Amino acid sequence: MPAEPIDILTTTPQPAAHTCGCGGKDEAEPVLDVRTIPHAIRHGAVFGAFDAVAPGSSMVLVAPHLPRPLIAQLQDRGPIDVEVLVDGPDAWRVRLAKPVTA
Numbered sequence: 001m002p003a004e005p006i007d008i009l010t011t012t013p014q015p016a017a018h019t020c021g022c023g024g025k026d027e028a029e030p031v032l033d034v035r036t037i038p039h040a041i042r043h044g045a046v047f048g049a050f051d052a053v054a055p056g057s058s059m060v061l062v063a064p065h066l067p068r069p070l071i072a073q074l075q076d077r078g079p080i081d082v083e084v085l086v087d088g089p090d091a092w093r094v095r096l097a098k099p100v101t102a
Helices: 039-051 068-075
Strands: 031-033 058-063 082-086 091-097
Touching: 031 039, 039 058, 039 068, 068 091
Parallel strands: 031 058
Antiparallel strands: 058 091, 082 091
């Protein structure tokens, strides 16, 4: 079986153009503020949003507390890098990054 050619990129690939027709544009690092999402569906909303993050990219989560149980659940689902940007007291901002896997 012949080997597949490998492209070596000299720059970081840019996200695909926003093509849904809504007129919006994608942010470099999306922010999801979960403080207004009902707790019963909050984790599911974060899972869906994080699933949409491309490998090598990240999102910022804004929560009413440091979301340790949620972070543990995300770690159970796959590799994740976590960085606390703001440590309360009214809101916590946490960067959730999806590393590029080999």
